[in-house]
Amino acid sequence: MPKSGRPTSKDVAQAAGVSQSTVSIVLAGKAAGRISDGTAQAVREAADRLGYRPNLAARSLRLGQTRTVLLVVPTLSSLFFGAVYTGAARVAAEHGFGVVVYPWPDVAGPAENPFAAAHEAIDGILASSMAVDVLDGLDPLPRVMLDSDPEGEAPTVNFDVAEGMRAVAGHLAALGHRRIGHVAAAVDAWTFRARAEVLSAAVRDLPGGELLRDHTEIEISAARTAAGRLLDRPDRPTALVCDDDLIAAGACKAARGRGLDVPADVSVTGFDDMLIAAAVEPELTTVRLPAEELGARGMAALLELLDGRRPGSVSLPGRLVIRASTAAAPRG
Amino acid sequence: MPKSGRPTSKDVAQAAGVSQSTVSIVLAGKAAGRISDGTAQAVREAADRLGYRPNLAARSLRLGQTRTVLLVVPTLSSLFFGAVYTGAARVAAEHGFGVVVYPWPDVAGPAENPFAAAHEAIDGILASSMAVDVLDGLDPLPRVMLDSDPEGEAPTVNFDVAEGMRAVAGHLAALGHRRIGHVAAAVDAWTFRARAEVLSAAVRDLPGGELLRDHTEIEISAARTAAGRLLDRPDRPTALVCDDDLIAAGACKAARGRGLDVPADVSVTGFDDMLIAAAVEPELTTVRLPAEELGARGMAALLELLDGRRPGSVSLPGRLVIRASTAAAPRG
DNA sequence: CTGAAAGCGCTTACAG
DNA sequence: CTGAAAGCGCTTACAG
Numbered sequence: 188m189p190k191s192g193r194p195t196s197k198d199v200a201q202a203a204g205v206s207q208s209t210v211s212i213v214l215a216g217k218a219a220g221r222i223s224d225g226t227a228q229a230v231r232e233a234a235d236r237l238g239y240r241p242n243l244a245a246r247s248l249r250l251g252q253t254r255t256v257l258l259v260v261p262t263l264s265s266l267f268f269g270a271v272y273t274g275a276a277r278v279a280a281e282h283g284f285g286v287v288v289y290p291w292p293d294v295a296g297p298a299e300n301p302f303a304a305a306h307e308a309i310d311g312i313l314a315s316s317m318a319v320d321v322l323d324g325l326d327p328l329p330r331v332m333l334d335s336d337p338e339g340e341a342p343t344v345n346f347d348v349a350e351g352m353r354a355v356a357g358h359l360a361a362l363g364h365r366r367i368g369h370v371a372a373a374v375d376a377w378t379f380r381a382r383a384e385v386l387s388a389a390v391r392d393l394p395g396g397e398l399l400r401d402h403t404e405i406e407i408s409a410a411r412t413a414a415g416r417l418l419d420r421p422d423r424p425t426a427l428v429c430d431d432d433l434i435a436a437g438a439c440k441a442a443r444g445r446g447l448d449v450p451a452d453v454s455v456t457g458f459d460d461m462l463i464a465a466a467v468e469p470e471l472t473t474v475r476l477p478a479e480e481l482g483a484r485g486m487a488a489l490l491e492l493l494d495g496r497r498p499g500s501v502s503l504p505g506r507l508v509i510r511a512s513t514a515a516a517p518r519g
Numbered sequence: 520m521p522k523s524g525r526p527t528s529k530d531v532a533q534a535a536g537v538s539q540s541t542v543s544i545v546l547a548g549k550a551a552g553r554i555s556d557g558t559a560q561a562v563r564e565a566a567d568r569l570g571y572r573p574n575l576a577a578r579s580l581r582l583g584q585t586r587t588v589l590l591v592v593p594t595l596s597s598l599f600f601g602a603v604y605t606g607a608a609r610v611a612a613e614h615g616f617g618v619v620v621y622p623w624p625d626v627a628g629p630a631e632n633p634f635a636a637a638h639e640a641i642d643g644i645l646a647s648s649m650a651v652d653v654l655d656g657l658d659p660l661p662r663v664m665l666d667s668d669p670e671g672e673a674p675t676v677n678f679d680v681a682e683g684m685r686a687v688a689g690h691l692a693a694l695g696h697r698r699i700g701h702v703a704a705a706v707d708a709w710t711f712r713a714r715a716e717v718l719s720a721a722v723r724d725l726p727g728g729e730l731l732r733d734h735t736e737i738e739i740s741a742a743r744t745a746a747g748r749l750l751d752r753p754d755r756p757t758a759l760v761c762d763d764d765l766i767a768a769g770a771c772k773a774a775r776g777r778g779l780d781v782p783a784d785v786s787v788t789g790f791d792d793m794l795i796a797a798a799v800e801p802e803l804t805t806v807r808l809p810a811e812e813l814g815a816r817g818m819a820a821l822l823e824l825l826d827g828r829r830p831g832s833v834s835l836p837g838r839l840v841i842r843a844s845t846a847a848a849p850r851g
Numbered sequence: 852c853t854g855a856a857a858g859c860g861c862t863t864a865c866a867g
Numbered sequence: 868c869t870g871a872a873a874g875c876g877c878t879t880a881c882a883g
Binding site: 195196197207208211212215241242243244245246247248249250 | 875876877878879
């Protein structure tokens, strides 16, 4: 009978007429061959009756581990990271782990670091799409980097963005586009640097190819402005390759605002294939990035790491999804 | 000097030549008038030098509280809940609390309940947009309900959706619309029931008003189908009121697919004013719901509750945002 | 097959 | 102004 508040294992022990150790062993599922069936049964019944749930703080303290992982993402104002969380949480749950999301530095601000936070009681870290080195010199906890520079110390799980971007370039080249605008994300992250490099190389290798580049925040109205600058040039590109579906949505608005038809006058491509790609008209040709799988594979790798093994780095294929925002280049 | 792993307050005490209690008092910021400045200084230096951070599990165990709150949301596949989290986390951080997100039952599945999860070491619960009674009979932890039926036991923080829906109806009525279709969300939640009731009443009060209603998941292609059913009726509505911006995006596609212009032939309204409302063309007339403030006010209320006070229920105004998807009803 | 004891790292009365 | 001690609730060697 608990005096007050939540029952403890001591209360269960008393109710079942056994010792605290017996309760612990039974409820941990380690009774086999150690505790008689009758006793085990009595313990479980008492626990049920009292509504006993173990105090996790005490267990963590005793065990020196929390079975909780911190997922650091740049923002939750993007469906992408919701999907990463979902994948990570699913795999974690299968192994009795919880996932705590920490949007950083978006919400917490750069001053606070993820490890000074109140929910810092964690066993490991999964960090997605962080600017280079931003996590360096912080906590030495086991860590897997998602969608990040593979040159770092920690194991990575990445998308094959190079392949994705080459597919975009190939698709546009086949449609006869030669003068291509890159509406690039003004974000210091590995994935965007990789995309820019690959696109530059692909256009360079294209006979008569010419690349114009401008930068923008990943946000519709800023993207519209940046894309507009490209479209207002005398040597107007016939295709706009955008680093994100949101940027592509802005680029479509810029085109329409200038009386240009997408895709008849300008082709536009996105990247990610999030919800918005299929919401706008015309629906976007884009590269599908399996965000949920990124989270799932990342968590699997972190669990390996926590288990003392050394996971290999993983690269997940992206896939070109051809929809209605690309068409043959207009005759120049 | 820590033997291995993380330094503890004992290590800091030894390094500073003081007792563990002194370390605890100094680092908790309670030194004033109790510990000499020199000693306090020495403790802080030693802690810095060793890179000491308190073990949260131990602190939680000792204090009987975790300074962590669980935010239960139906899904993270919606920007709305990302915004709720952001607001809640900001207020929580100001009070030294952390927020753990738990998408339920979307990710965890209905079988698992939020309190059996590994990250269950929490002081209170913030639950947003849950189906009625779904949390009843679970953990008796202090709780605030967001965007939920105000008839329940727990304090609520809600949007004034009635006012928002009346504004939509008034706007359409002023534009001359009489035959109005409601593309309603097929989701068992207070907010959607409230919207349906208010819209029904508003159209009933409109001379010559007629309401047609169909239901859909909150998802573009399903919404397109549902809106299509309404548009295919012989008594085709001249306006489609949608329970969500995503549904409105689908409704626009349905209209366009039938050669109908939005807004010349059909007006369409959304609800929420999330990203997508300004991404599609025409941009959506919709009701802006301050999701971040919902999270912030909810957390403030929960903090009050945790503090032993009884917070009042709050209703946050929505605001009609008129954009390009509504226009005068076509002459019938 | 079961129990008594120790100890994880912290904070807080209490003693001096 | 500072220290020694107790105890939060758990799990795991160890003893019997």
